[in-house]
Every structure is written in structure tokens, then in C-alpha cells.
Amino acid sequence: MLARLLILAALAPAALAAPVVEEDAIPGLPAVKVQDLHYGDVLFYLYQQDHFDALVRLAAYRDQGKIATQARDSELLRGGLYLSLGQHREAREIFERLLADPSTPQDVRNQAWFWLGKVLYAAGLYEDSDRALRQAAGTLPEDKEAERHLLIAQGLLYRQRYEQAIAELSAWQGPRYWIAYGQFNLGVALVRAGQPERGLKLLDAVGQLQTQYPEMMALRDKANLAIGYAHLQAGEPAAARLALERVRLNGPFSSKALLGAGWADVAAEQYQAALVPFEELQGRDLLDAAVQESYLAVPYTYGQLGAMGQSVQYYEKAISAYDAERSRIGESIAAIRAGHLLDAAMKAGGDGREGWFAQLSTLPDSPESRYLYHLLAGNEFQEGLKNYRALDAMAKNLANWQQSLGAFDDMVETRQQAFRQKLPGADARLATVDVATINGRRDELQGEFEAAVRARDVRALATAKEREQLAMLDEVDAELARPAAELSFDESHAVWDGGRWRAAAADPRGDVREKARLARGVLLWKLDAAWRVRSWQTSRSLRDLNAAIYDARTRESASGRAREGAPERNAALGARVGALSPRVDALLARVGEAKVAQAYRLADIAVRELEDQRKRLDEYAVQARYALATIYDRAAATDAPAKPPAATP
Amino acid sequence: MKSALITFLAALAASLPAFADEAAASVEPSADRSALDAEVQGLRREVVDLNRDLFMLEEDLLFPASTQVAVFVSMDVGTFFALDSVQLKVDDKEVANYLYTDREQDALKRGGVQRLWLGNLKAGEHEVTAFFTGQGPNDRDYRRGTTLKVEKGVGAKYVELKISDSVSQLQPEFVVRVWE
Numbered sequence: 050m051l052a053r054l055l056i057l058a059a060l061a062p063a064a065l066a067a068p069v070v071e072e073d074a075i076p077g078l079p080a081v082k083v084q085d086l087h088y089g090d091v092l093f094y095l096y097q098q099d100h101f102d103a104l105v106r107l108a109a110y111r112d113q114g115k116i117a118t119q120a121r122d123s124e125l126l127r128g129g130l131y132l133s134l135g136q137h138r139e140a141r142e143i144f145e146r147l148l149a150d151p152s153t154p155q156d157v158r159n160q161a162w163f164w165l166g167k168v169l170y171a172a173g174l175y176e177d178s179d180r181a182l183r184q185a186a187g188t189l190p191e192d193k194e195a196e197r198h199l200l201i202a203q204g205l206l207y208r209q210r211y212e213q214a215i216a217e218l219s220a221w222q223g224p225r226y227w228i229a230y231g232q233f234n235l236g237v238a239l240v241r242a243g244q245p246e247r248g249l250k251l252l253d254a255v256g257q258l259q260t261q262y263p264e265m266m267a268l269r270d271k272a273n274l275a276i277g278y279a280h281l282q283a284g285e286p287a288a289a290r291l292a293l294e295r296v297r298l299n300g301p302f303s304s305k306a307l308l309g310a311g312w313a314d315v316a317a318e319q320y321q322a323a324l325v326p327f328e329e330l331q332g333r334d335l336l337d338a339a340v341q342e343s344y345l346a347v348p349y350t351y352g353q354l355g356a357m358g359q360s361v362q363y364y365e366k367a368i369s370a371y372d373a374e375r376s377r378i379g380e381s382i383a384a385i386r387a388g389h390l391l392d393a394a395m396k397a398g399g400d401g402r403e404g405w406f407a408q409l410s411t412l413p414d415s416p417e418s419r420y421l422y423h424l425l426a427g428n429e430f431q432e433g434l435k436n437y438r439a440l441d442a443m444a445k446n447l448a449n450w451q452q453s454l455g456a457f458d459d460m461v462e463t464r465q466q467a468f469r470q471k472l473p474g475a476d477a478r479l480a481t482v483d484v485a486t487i488n489g490r491r492d493e494l495q496g497e498f499e500a501a502v503r504a505r506d507v508r509a510l511a512t513a514k515e516r517e518q519l520a521m522l523d524e525v526d527a528e529l530a531r532p533a534a535e536l537s538f539d540e541s542h543a544v545w546d547g548g549r550w551r552a553a554a555a556d557p558r559g560d561v562r563e564k565a566r567l568a569r570g571v572l573l574w575k576l577d578a579a580w581r582v583r584s585w586q587t588s589r590s591l592r593d594l595n596a597a598i599y600d601a602r603t604r605e606s607a608s609g610r611a612r613e614g615a616p617e618r619n620a621a622l623g624a625r626v627g628a629l630s631p632r633v634d635a636l637l638a639r640v641g642e643a644k645v646a647q648a649y650r651l652a653d654i655a656v657r658e659l660e661d662q663r664k665r666l667d668e669y670a671v672q673a674r675y676a677l678a679t680i681y682d683r684a685a686a687t688d689a690p691a692k693p694p695a696a697t698p
Numbered sequence: 699m700k701s702a703l704i705t706f707l708a709a710l711a712a713s714l715p716a717f718a719d720e721a722a723a724s725v726e727p728s729a730d731r732s733a734l735d736a737e738v739q740g741l742r743r744e745v746v747d748l749n750r751d752l753f754m755l756e757e758d759l760l761f762p763a764s765t766q767v768a769v770f771v772s773m774d775v776g777t778f779f780a781l782d783s784v785q786l787k788v789d790d791k792e793v794a795n796y797l798y799t800d801r802e803q804d805a806l807k808r809g810g811v812q813r814l815w816l817g818n819l820k821a822g823e824h825e826v827t828a829f830f831t832g833q834g835p836n837d838r839d840y841r842r843g844t845t846l847k848v849e850k851g852v853g854a855k856y857v858e859l860k861i862s863d864s865v866s867q868l869q870p871e872f873v874v875r876v877w878e
Contacts, residue, residue, distance in 0.1 A: 082809075086770045086856055086877055089811025096805035101746070108750040109757075136739055436738045443745045450752050457759055604821060607764070607852060625755050632748055636741070643737055650734060 087115040088123060095130070101442070104130040121147075121157045125164065132168055135435075140168045159188035163197055175204035195227035202234055211242035229255055229268060236272070245279065252276050256295055269295070270302045277309050286313040304330060304339035311346055320354045335374045336423045336662060341669055344370055348676070357680060364677040371670040378663045381420050385655050391648050393421055394434055395441060424655050433651045440644040447637040454630050461623040468615050479608060484601050491594055498587055507576040510583040518572055525565045757816075765818040766854040769794070769826065773806040774862035779840065779870035780833040781806065781861065786815055787827040793817055814859070819850045828859045830872055846874035853878075 083089035087110040094103035107127050110116050116123045128143035144165035147153050153161070166182035169175075182197050182204075189197060198221055205214035218235040222228070233255045239248030256272040258265060277293035280286070290313040296306035307326040314323035327350060330343035348363035384390065424430045501509035508519060757766075769786055773779075781803055786794040794815040798806075806812060827845045834840030848857060856877040864871045 083772070083811055086768075086772075086811055086813075086858060089772060089809065090770065090813045092808070093802075093805050093810030093812050096808045096810045097801050101749075104746055105749040105753055108746065109753040112750065113754060113757075134742060136743060138739065139743060432735075436735065439742060440738060443741065446745065446749065450749075453752075453756070457755070460759060600821075603852065607821070611764075622755070622759055625751075625758075629748070629751060629755060633752075636744055636748060640741055640745070643734070643741055646734060647738070 084118040085116040088119045100133045195223035211238045214238040286316040289313040308339040367673045371666045437647045763854045767819045769815040769857045772811040782832040785829040844872040
């Protein structure tokens with residue numbers, strides 16, 4: 050019974066080993082092709098892990114109608130973003146709304162089922178999650194299909210339906226990355242279903258994976274740890290050591306693996322070898338249970354070797370280390386009660402994206418920060434700290450808006466004042482422009498041009514100089530048409546004949562008429578030759594004129610609208626600023642209160658956890674003192690070398 | 699010795715994190731914790747909604763649709779060009795000079811579209827010029843410019859600066875496109 054309990058204990062993290070739901074990729078990606086620039090802008094923030102800004106922009110662009118083309122994709126994305134922020138209710142509402150809408154296309158519906166299943170899984174509603182995930186069967190891309198399958202199996206494991214989980218996982222074939230998780234979980238299911246041999250065989254395969262991915266290395270370590278302890282419990286120390294040696298020395302499971310390896314050596318009566326992993330542990334953080342145990346294991350092993358001097362020395366060292374650690378824990382509890390824990394947690398920096406967790410491990414040693422990283426191993430504290438950091442980010446965000454709203458208020462007021470000041474001048478300028486008259490003149494010109502084109506009136510497109518020349522020729526023609534008798538001497542080319550003027554024998558205007566006719570012919574020929582070019586140029590000029598008049602009319606009407614609507618628009622903006630200000634103030638106050646409550650809660654969790662640690666160290670210190678007293682008693686009772694105490698550790 | 703080992707292992711098992719009981723406990727949190735978590739969730743929802751309203755107010759106030767012009771940067775594949783910075787000029791006046799982080803470059807490569815500049819322009823013709831600086835083929839320093847005349851009308855105008863790969867020329871391409 051105990052053996053099974055130990056294996057299960059070692060396997061317990063396994064069911065949580067699959068990629069974390071809330072940190073996973075968001076729906077619709079990466080296959081989405083951007084069809085709306087603003088949708089792309091949301092993705093720009095999403096891909097930088099800035100889920101809050103992505104969600105805000107998505108909500109704003111959606112309400113502004115800027116992502117109409119990708120409305121369905123954006124809804125899936127919105128649900129995924131809420132899920133990534135831990136807002137399960139909102140995410141669930143969105144996916145359920147999509148599914149309830151009969152116009153939702155089938156491919157979007159399939160994705161919505163999958164994501165709804167994930168939301169329900171994250172909320173611990175495994176039955177509902179199972180139903181939703183099964184709706185999406187066979188419709189998803191390979192990696193999502195694999196994830197769907199694993200989530201169903203993990204849900205079954207959580208509900209202790211091991212046989213069903215085994216059936217679900219046994220026949221499953223998926224991508225290599227996911228197969229390892231599947232094998233691991235199948236191994237877990239088999240062990241839990243009372244088939245340890247088959248289960249351990251599968252786990253052994255996972256424990257020998259060749260991989261460079263950190264997640265897979267962690268999975269491999271977990272498998273080897275579980276196998277090692279199982280063999281240790283079964284009285285097979287050699288097999289146990291083989292598996293435990295495969296656990297990385299710098300991984301999160303290395304302390305447990307070192308401890309197990311040491312005990313495997315002890316079980317094989319290889320005491321000298323056992324000291325190597327045990328002593329390696331002594332240089333590590335004393336808050337680790339495996340390290341605490343190693344402080345008892347080392348003197349116990351020396352005792353087994355008959356080295357009572359070293360055994361005493363190491364028991365004393367253990368007592369001293371436990372006392373020092375208890376004292377440090379006391380200091381930390383005092384610092385936490387004084388409210389300094391979260392100051393340290395917030396010093397880790399980061400900008401709300403990934404990475405801040407790891408930074409906590411590098412904080413300088415101080416009573417308030419010393420155990421922070423250790424505390425984060427607890428799910429409750431970790432979730433609480435995430436919430437605290439989220440509240441802190443919300444408070445900063447709202448404080449920034451509070452400042453901006455003050456500026457917005459001033460801006461609206463300034464704009465209203467400027468409008469009042471500039472209005473008379475603008476009106477005066479607008480009064481000097483009569484677009485309607487210009488438009489009328491344009492219509493006349495257009496009519497004249499079209500008439501000229503219809504009649505091929507080349508004179509209509511003559512230049513000013515040509516018009517002058519044509520007019521002169523007209524005058525000449527008119528003059529030549531008059532009877533000769535009406536002509537003056539100057540005009541008639543009279544002849545002086547012996548003291549008096551007499552008319553010339555013949556009318557001399559024939560030459561002039563011929564010259565005028567020639568000149569008119571040349572001029573008309575030139576006009577005719579230029580006709581095509583000039584008519585094209587005129588046509589183009591009229592088009593340009595049309596465009597310019599259109600612009601002028603547009604601007605005139607825009608100016609009119611601006612003039613007419615400006616006071617109302619400014620007033621509406623002022624009202625919006627006025628309505629949002631109290632919302633920001635009220636929310637900021639509530640966030641502040643929640644932040645204080647969250648801080649108290651975190652302090653309580655931290656103190657409770659550290660008190661438990663201190664109690665455990667107390668117990669270990671008692672055991673060490675008892676062992677030491679036993680050694681001294683035996684040494685005093687006999688001249689012979691003392692035997693190690695049997696009941697230790 | 700063996701009984702001692704079993705005692706120890708039992709103690710160790712009890713100290714393992716993410717124990718089955720703890721996993722169950724995380725699913726059913728205490729009433730206080732649940733209430734506080736629910737409050738945090740409710741607040742976050744309200745903060746998101748409020749930010750949406752404030753975001754829209756800010757745009758309406760500072761960049762009304764009648765004068766609004768937005769310039770976006772996108773990248774298609776990006777094999778032949780690693781973007782370092784973009785300088786944007788409108789009517790020969792610099793309006794943006796942006797230096798990209800690794801994270802932003804990655805976001806662009808994955809299909810994100812950056813809204814590089816949001817501003818106001820009066821109706822009429824404007825010249826938009828962008829200079830892209832980065833690493834071109836064979837890791838050589840690369841600087842290219844592209845220009846487009848944009849006719850700003852009554853409504854908002856969106857301009858996309860797109861960096862894509864010309865597979866035939868093994869060179870990056872820089873295209874400006876106007877969206878209505």
C-alpha cells in the first residue's frame with residue numbers, strides 16, 4: 050500500500066505536466082492572415098505577450114467597426130485573451146455566444162468548442178470540458194487535436210477514471226512532442242489503475258527521451274524521479290539509481306533525485322558512495338525538504354560506516370544549521386508581518402510579461418525576499434502574487450489615465466475657447482468665397498466648349514492674339530465691302546491729275562482683298578492645325594477645374610459642418626471626459642482596496658508556510674538531538690565504540 | 699535500517715509539491731480566496747472596459763476621423779531583411795523614428811502589424827516617405843526609402859508600409875499601400 054502511495058506521490062505532478070492552459074497560444078493563430086490593419090495591430094501586442102493591451106485595443110477597434118472583415122476571428126481571439134488573463138467567465142461567455150449563433154461558420158464553431166473545452170478544463174469543470182472537447186473531434190490542426198486529446202485524458206485522470214484514460218491514450222497517435230506527454234500520462238494512469246509494471250515501462254521510455262526542449266527535459270526528469278522512487282520502494286536500489294542518475298543536476302527535481310540516489314546507495318550498503326549525493330545536497334537551500342533530510346542522512350551514513358566522530362560532528366552541524374534557519378525564518382516572518390514581502394516581490398521588475406518569476410530567484414538576500422522564490426512553489430501563493438501584480442498594474446494604469454483625463458478636460462476647454470475666438474474671422478473668410486458663382490461660370494465654360502466641339506469652331510479656341518488678328522481681318526473685310534464712292538481720298542488711292550484729284554482708272558482694293566483673304570486663310574489653317582491639341586488641353590483644364598471646384602465645395606461643406614457641429618462635438622467630448630473621470634476615480638479606489646486585501650492574504654499564506662517549515666525544522670532538530678544523545682549515552686555506557694542509533698533519521 | 703528508510707520516504711512523499719490533495723485543493727479554493735479572486739476578476743473586467751472607453755475617447759479627441767491618418771508597418775516573411783528602425787516623414791517633416799526591439803521584430807515576423815504613427819493631416823495631397831534601416835541579404839547594412847503621394851479626403855486614411863521578400867531577386871521589397 051505504501052509503495053503504491055509513494056509512486057502515486059511521485060507521479061502526482063505528472064497529471065499537471067502538460068503545457069499550462071492559460072499561457073498557451075491563442076485561438077486563430079498562427080494561420081490567421083491579416084485582412085484588417087487594426088486586427089494586425091492587436092496581433093502585434095499579442096505576440097509581444099502584452100495580452101492586456103491587445104485585449105483593450107481589440108475591444109476598442111471592435112466597437113469602432115475597424116475589424117469588420119475579421120469579426121469572427123477577432124471574437125475567438127477576444128475569448129482567448131480573456132482566458133489568458135484568467136477571466137474564465139468572460140471567455141466562456143464569448144465562446145458560448147459564438148456557438149449559439151447559427152450563422153457562425155463551422156470552422157469557427159469547431160475552434161470555439163475546443164477553446165470552450167479549455168476554459169472549462171481550466172475552471173476544473175472536467176465533465177463539461179470533456180463534452181465540449183469531444184465536439185471538436187477531428188476538426189482541428191494536428192497540434193490542437195493532440196492537445197484536445199490530452200486534455201480529455203487528463204480530465205479523466207483528475208476524475209480517477211483510469212481505465213477510460215488508458216483507453217483514450219492507448220490507441221492515440223499524435224505529434225512527437227505531444228506523444229511524450231501522452232505516454233507519461235498513460236504511464237500514470239496504468240500505475241494508478243494497479244498496473245505498475247506496464248506503467249513504469251512507459252515512463253521509462255519517457256525517461257530516456259533525447260531532447261533539447263526545456264519542457265521535455267523537465268518531463269524526462271519527472272519520469273525518472275518517479276521510476277527511481279518506485280524501484281527504491283520495491284527494494285531494487287540498482288535500478289533506482291540508474292533512473293535517478295538520469296535526472297539533471299541543475300533541474301528542479303535534482304535535490305529529490307540526489308536524496309533518492311543516496312538512499313539507493315544506503316540500501317545497497319554502499320555507504321561511502323551514499324555520502325557523495327548527500328553531501329552535495331548540504332550546499333543547497335535548507336528550505337528544500339530533501340536538503341533538510343540530507344542533514345540527518347549524512348551523520349546517519351557515517352554512523353553506518355562506524356565513523357562516530359564524524360557522525361557526531363555532522364549531527365551537531367545539522368542542529369546548528371536547523372537553528373540558524375529557524376532564526377532566519379523568524380526574521381522573515383517578522384519582515385513579512387511588517388509588510389515588506391511584497392515590496393521585495395515587486396522589486397523583481399518585469400513588465401507584466403513572462404520572466405518576472407525567474408527574476409525573483411536573483412533578488413538580493415534579505416529577510417523579506419529570502420523565501421520568496423520558495424513560496425512561489427506553492428500554487429496558492431503564486432496565484433495570489435499574480436493577482437497582486439495584476440492589481441498593481443491596474444492601479445498604475447488607472448493613475449495614468451487619471452492624469453490624462455485632467456489634460457483632456459483642459460484640451461476640450463481650450464478647444465471651445467479657440468473656437469469662439471476664431472469663429473468671426475473664419476466666417477468673414479468664408480463670406481468672401483462664393484463657390485456657387487464659380488460653379489455657374491464653370492458650367493458656362495463647359496457649355497461653350499461642348500458647342501465649339503460640336504461645330505468644330507476652331508475660332509473658339511483661338512488665343513487672345515489670334516482673336517485680335519481675326520477681328521482686324523474682319524474690319525478689313527468690312528472696309529473692302531464698302532462702295533468705292535464712299536471712300537475718302539486717303540482711302541481710295543486717288544490720282545493727282547494737273548491740279549485736281551481724280552479717281553484711279555481701276556479699283557486698287559483688289560490686291561488688298563487678296564492679301565486679306567490670304568492672311569485669313571493662313572490664320573484659320575493654323576487654328577485648324579492646333580485644334581486637336583487645344584481641344585484636348587481645354588478638356589483637361591476643364592477637368593482640373595471640375596476637381597478644384599469639387600474640392601472647394603467639399604471644403605466649404607466640411608467647414609460648414611465643422612462650424613455648425615463643433616460646439617456640440619466639443620460638448621459631447623467634454624461630457625465623455627466628465628463621465629469617465631468618476632469611473633476612473635472609483636475604480637482606482639476599489640483596486641487599491643483589493644490590493645491591500647490581497648497583500649494581507651499573501652502575508653498570511655507566507656507566514657503559514659514559513660511556520661510549517663519552522664515546525665518541520667524543529668522536528669528535525671529534535672531527531673538530531675535525540676540521535677546525538679543516543680550516541681553519547683552509548684559511548685558513556687561502554688568503552689567500545691558506539692553503534693549508530695537505529696531509529697534515525 | 700529499512701524501516702527507517704520507509705519512514706523517511708513517507709515523510710518525503712508528504713513534502714512533495716503539487717501533491718494530489720493540493721491539486722484538488724487548487725480546484726476548490728477556500729471561500730475567502732474565491733471571493734477575492736472573483737473580485738480581482740471583476741475589477742480586471744471593469745478595467746479592460748474602462749480602458750477601451752478611454753482609448754476611444756483619446757482617439758476621438760486627439761485624432762478625429764476627419765483629419766486622422768495612421769501609418770502601419772507590416773512584414774511578410776522577412777527572410778531577406780531584419781528590420782532595425784523606420785524613419786517616417788510626412789511632407790518632408792519627420793513624424794516618427796522608431797527603433798525595434800527583438801520582441802517587436804518577432805511580433806512583426808509572426809504577422810503582427812504595428813501602428814507606427816497616428817496623426818492629423820488636412821485634406822489634400824501629402825507625401826509620405828519611409829526609410830527602413832536594417833540587415834539585408836548576407837547580413838549587410840541596408841537602408842531603403844519608399845515614397846507615396848497620399849490624397850487625404852474627409853474620412854480617416856490608413857497607409858501600410860509593407861516589407862516583403864522578392865524571391866526572384868533575393869531582395870527585400872518595400873511597398874506602400876493605401877487602405878480606405
